[in-house]
Amino acid sequence: IGEIQRFLRDDSTVKVSRSLKETARQVRRTRDELAKKLNRQPHINEVAEAMGMEATEVVFALESMRQPASIHETVFE
Amino acid sequence: MQNFMELKFASRSENESFARVSVAAFVSQLDPTLEELTEIKTVVSEAVTNAIIHGYEEQDGQVSISCKIIDGTIELVIEDSGRGIEDVEEARQPLFTSKPELERSGMGFTIMENFMDAIEVMSQPGVGTRVRLVKRLKSPSVASH
Amino acid sequence: MQNFMELKFASRSENESFARVSVAAFVSQLDPTLEELTEIKTVVSEAVTNAIIHGYEEQDGQVSISCKIIDGTIELVIEDSGRGIEDVEEARQPLFTSKPELERSGMGFTIMENFMDAIEVMSQPGVGTRVRLVKRLKSPSVASH
Numbered sequence: 061i062g063e064i065q066r067f068l069r070d071d072s073t074v075k076v077s078r079s080l081k082e083t084a085r086q087v088r089r090t091r092d093e094l095a096k097k098l099n100r101q102p103h104i105n106e107v108a109e110a111m112g113m114e115a116t117e118v119v120f121a122l123e124s125m126r127q128p129a130s131i132h133e134t135v136f137e
Numbered sequence: 138m139q140n141f142m143e144l145k146f147a148s149r150s151e152n153e154s155f156a157r158v159s160v161a162a163f164v165s166q167l168d169p170t171l172e173e174l175t176e177i178k179t180v181v182s183e184a185v186t187n188a189i190i191h192g193y194e195e196q197d198g199q200v201s202i203s204c205k206i207i208d209g210t211i212e213l214v215i216e217d218s219g220r221g222i223e224d225v226e227e228a229r230q231p232l233f234t235s236k237p238e239l240e241r242s243g244m245g246f247t248i249m250e251n252f253m254d255a256i257e258v259m260s261q262p263g264v265g266t267r268v269r270l271v272k273r274l275k276s277p278s279v280a281s282h
Numbered sequence: 283m284q285n286f287m288e289l290k291f292a293s294r295s296e297n298e299s300f301a302r303v304s305v306a307a308f309v310s311q312l313d314p315t316l317e318e319l320t321e322i323k324t325v326v327s328e329a330v331t332n333a334i335i336h337g338y339e340e341q342d343g344q345v346s347i348s349c350k351i352i353d354g355t356i357e358l359v360i361e362d363s364g365r366g367i368e369d370v371e372e373a374r375q376p377l378f379t380s381k382p383e384l385e386r387s388g389m390g391f392t393i394m395e396n397f398m399d400a401i402e403v404m405s406q407p408g409v410g411t412r413v414r415l416v417k418r419l420k421s422p423s424v425a426s427h
């Protein structure tokens with residue numbers, strides 16, 4: 061079922077909450093890799109550049125890690 | 138469910154992305170689809186850019202955005218106290234731009250019209266411009282069934 | 283470099299996250315580290331939550347945030363027109379809370395103090411509360427723009 065749903069997903073059906081969480085996971089990975097490579101805390105623009113995103117959008121995505129899962133998500137995951 | 142926010146900021150181009158994400162963060166309490174959110178962000182970006190480059194012609198000024206949520210409907214008002222528009226009818230025509238030298242596409246208002254359910258433009262030369270936009274989210278999305 | 287923004291919103295707990303994103307998106311033009319951003323977001327959370335649950339006691343009200351950037355320094359002011367604080371001195375003590383029944387930690391002001399370089403609390407019972415916070419970013423920006 062997950063497979064089919066992934067296949068069916070496009071921007072007109074996928075909920076922002078879910079999409080942001082996926083982005084946030086990538087942001088975290090990028091942050092950890094950069095921290096390791098640079099041996100210090102990365103700056104927001106460094107993460108944004110590595111992700112090919114704007115800094116403000118990185119901020120927005122990161123916030124989604126904090127929010128409780130929506131009902132939809134609970135049902136599907 | 139009813140909620141509101143108001144945002145004011147300096148008319149600087151670096152604030153466009155901040156304004157866009159702020160509105161996105163506010164409306165995401167409705168958990169829109171990616172497409173809906175992208176449409177809203179694009180519209181905010183167009184209206185704010187217009188206020189900064191046309192309204193204030195990149196001089197110091199203040200842009201305000203108000204956003205109301207009433208049930209599933211979003212009302213956005215973007216305002217500036219800039220130079221205003223002489224002929225709103227003409228300005229709203231697709232491809233019309235008063236700044237072809239900036240490689241503007243002249244499609245800002247057309248994009249707003251297309252992505253939103255309603256648009257109202259009020260403007261007075263020398264006083265400012267007020268764009269009111271309404272969007273009703275289609276809910277529930279197909280994915281949630 | 284100088285820039286400002288102002289934010290007003292309904293005193294509803296779902297707006298806490300919006301306030302965090304807005305402020306963090308605005309200050310990200312200074313290219314803080316992710317750690318500094320987390321500190322700023324935490325402080326916004328604490329101050330906004332205080333306004334909502336202590337200031338307005340979860341009744342309808344309006345919270346405002348203003349944020350100024352002057353060179354590398356951030357000035358944040360969070361205000362409410364709620365019930366105010368009788369004894370600010372006491373309220374700022376670590377572990378002091380007037381709402382132990384809500385499992386509040388009493389550490390809000392202490393966290394603000396720790397994460398910011400300066401804090402000023404002005405409050406008048408029946409009028410409202412104003413918290414002014416200043417933070418100078420430590421690490422200079424390294425990313426190219």
Ligand SMILES: Nc1ncnc2c1ncn2[C@@H]1O[C@H](COP(=O)(O)OP(=O)(O)O)[C@@H](O)[C@H]1O
Pocket residue numbers: 183187188189191192193217219220221222228229233234235236241242243244245246247266
């Ligand atoms: N806030 C504003 N203040 C003054 N003039 C505006 C404003 N918004 C739009 N306009 C006028 O309307 C025209 C069309 O706007 P738009 O469709 O966004 O195209 P573009 O921005 O590419 O020129 C602009 O060229 C400008 O003359």
Ligand SMILES: Nc1ncnc2c1ncn2[C@@H]1O[C@H](COP(=O)(O)OP(=O)(O)O)[C@@H](O)[C@H]1O
Pocket residue numbers: 328332333334336337338362364365366367373374378379380381386387388389390391392411
């Ligand atoms: N905006 C406010 N309006 C009214 N009272 C407040 C406000 N902010 C803080 N207080 C008072 O200060 C106390 C301490 O706040 P804080 O350190 O954040 O701890 P907590 O929120 O866990 O109680 C609160 O319990 C409350 O009595």
Ligand SMILES: [Mg+2]
Pocket residue numbers: 183186187241243244245246
């Ligand atoms: Mg335009």
Ligand SMILES: [Mg+2]
Pocket residue numbers: 328331332386388389390391
């Ligand atoms: Mg508190």
